Amino acid sequence: xxxxxxxxxxxxxDNQEDFQYSTGELSRLLSSIRLATKIVNQQVNKNGLVxxxxxxxxxxxxxxxxxxxxxxxANETFIKALTQREVVCGIASEENEFFIPxxxxxxxxxxxxxxxxxxxxxxxxxxxNVTVGTIFSIYRRVTPDGTPVTIEDFLQPGxxxxxxxxxVYGLSxxxxxxxxxxxxxxxxxxxxxxxxxxxxxxxFPKDGGIYSINEGNYVHFPQGxxxxxxxxxxxxxxxxxxxxxxxxxxxxxxxxxxxxxxxIYPSGTNHPYGKLRLLYECNPMGFLCEQAGGKATDGYQxxxxxxxxxxxxxxxxxxxxxxxxxKAEEFMTKYPEDRIDYKELKKISLEKKE
Ligand code: AHG
Ligand code: MN
Ligand code: MN
Numbered sequence: 001x002x003x004x005x006x007x008x009x010x011x012x013x014d015n016q017e018d019f020q021y022s023t024g025e026l027s028r029l030l031s032s033i034r035l036a037t038k039i040v041n042q043q044v045n046k047n048g049l050v051x052x053x054x055x056x057x058x059x060x061x062x063x064x065x066x067x068x069x070x071x072x073x074a075n076e077t078f079i080k081a082l083t084q085r086e087v088v089c090g091i092a093s094e095e096n097e098f099f100i101p102x103x104x105x106x107x108x109x110x111x112x113x114x115x116x117x118x119x120x121x122x123x124x125x126x127x128x129n130v131t132v133g134t135i136f137s138i139y140r141r142v143t144p145d146g147t148p149v150t151i152e153d154f155l156q157p158g159x160x161x162x163x164x165x166x167x168v169y170g171l172s173x174x175x176x177x178x179x180x181x182x183x184x185x186x187x188x189x190x191x192x193x194x195x196x197x198x199x200x201x202x203x204f205p206k207d208g209g210i211y212s213i214n215e216g217n218y219v220h221f222p223q224g225x226x227x228x229x230x231x232x233x234x235x236x237x238x239x240x241x242x243x244x245x246x247x248x249x250x251x252x253x254x255x256x257x258x259x260x261x262x263x264i265y266p267s268g269t270n271h272p273y274g275k276l277r278l279l280y281e282c283n284p285m286g287f288l289c290e291q292a293g294g295k296a297t298d299g300y301q302x303x304x305x306x307x308x309x310x311x312x313x314x315x316x317x318x319x320x321x322x323x324x325x326x327k328a329e330e331f332m333t334k335y336p337e338d339r340i341d342y343k344e345l346k347k348i349s350l351e352k353k354e
Contacts, residue, residue: 008034008175008186008195018181025111026138026162026179029087033115033136036081037167037175038193040074040119040134044169045190047126061095070126071095074119074134082115089141090114090149092311094280099311101148110146113162114139114153118280121166122248133250134167137284154311158283158304166250166284176202176254178291183257204294208260208321209238212245212252220268224299224332228264231331249276253285253319257292262320262328266299273340274298274316278308282317295325299332300339309346316340 006014012027012034019026047070061067075095082088083102089110092099094117104110118135125132139160141153165177173188175195185199211232218226232241244261246252252263267274276282286296286303296303296319306315318328332338 004197004200006197008197011184011186011197015179015181018179025087025113028085029082029111029113029115029138030163030177032081032085032087033078033165034175034195036078037134037173038188039077039081041167041169041173041188041190043073043077044070044126044132047129067095068120068123068126070132071120071123075117078117078119078134078136087111088113088115090153092116092154092279094118094277094312099149099151099154103148112141112145114141114149116154116279116284118277121250121281122246125246125248130248131168131170131246131251132248133169133254135250135281135284136165137161137279137287138163151311154279155308157307158278158286161283161287161304164284164287166253166288168250168254170251170254174198174254176288178288180287180291183288183292202257202292204257204289204292204321205260206293206321207238207323208256208262209241210244210256210259210261211241211264211324212243212256212261213264213266214245214247215243217268217270220270221266222268222299222332222335222338224335224338225264225266225328227334228328228331231327249281249285253289256320257289257294260321260324262318262324264328265317267316267338267340271314273314275314276317278303278306278313278315279311282315282319285317285319289319293322294320295322297325297329298340299329306342307346309342309349313345 012030016022016027056066059067090101116137121133139156143150163179167175174185176185183202186195187198188195265274265276282303289296298316299318
């Protein structure tokens with residue numbers, strides 16, 4: 001797609017009126033994300049040239065995953081950009097155990113938005129020069145303005161999102177986002193540091209020919225997923241489908257949106273609730289997916305309607321071209337015993353806290 005000469009900055013301002021009584025707060029927040037993205041992009045591009053950006057930190061994050069130096073750098077960059085410019089009242093990050101409240105400086109008014117972020121998605125790809133990403137999700141706080149944020153501001157279902165987006169640091173760097181009025185993609189011109197609208201009104205094809213799943217985990221998969229994979233591999237009509245799996249959700253999702261496909265990270269005996277995080281990965285990608293005409297579920301129910309019980313909660317994730325997700329669900333619903341009861345999970349989590 002050829003670039004238009006509309007920049008991301010202009011696009012944000014031009015579409016501000018979509019929000020009734022807009023105060024410009026969301027525009028300022030999106031502009032801060034754009035700034036942090038450019039800083040992270042510059043580091044990602046130097047990967048391999050600079051010693052202190054490649055490799056592991058030697059520590060694990062709250063979820064027991066090895067932290068990469070780029071994970072830490074991207075996390076710090078986004079947190080700094082968002083807090084110092086006072087465009088949010090709180091941040092939750094995949095890399096931090098607890099949410100971060102932002103305090104207003106003297107005489108300044110704090111924004112009503114909270115951001116949840118996966119600063120570097122697919123970070124195991126970082127050391128081998130394969131595409132990584134960033135995912136963000138924005139909500140209006142539910143507690144009163146002027147008070148410190150609480151966990152309730154972050155544990156909102158995805159259907160309450162105001163905006164969501166991702167950045168894909170690939171052959172070129174793209175920022176793709178939605179405010180609930182379709183999905184638009186912007187490509188960075190690195191020579192002048194400006195994002196241009198290159199992919200207006202992005203849409204998932206209704207059907208697709210690609211399936212993306214870590215098939216190495218096959219033995220751990222629920223029977224519904226095993227059956228669906230057999231279906232994908234049968235020689236009939238437009239099948240067998242092509243298998244493509246990068247191991248960074250952002251990149252797999254981006255390709256599938258452009259070409260038509262399904263991404264699956266199911267539950268399994270090794271990951272009882274799947275691996276992907278509801279708040280930092282599945283909800284924002286689910287919002288983008290639906291806004292682009294696709295479908296995002298846990299194999300049984302809509303991702304964005306799940307009532308979250310914990311900040312770092314994981315859920316199974318099926319997302320992509322509508323007809324493909326519908327087909328996968330047909331196989332899953334034959335095994336109702338594998339359906340997760342999120343209300344029950346929330347009850348258990350509340351009881352644990354008491
Ligand atoms: P992150 O780097 O933020 O921890 O996310 C990695 C996620 C996701 O992006 C990717 O699709 C998936 O984990 C890959 O997991 P497997 O290596 O288990 O396939
Ligand atoms: Mn991730
Ligand atoms: Mn990450």
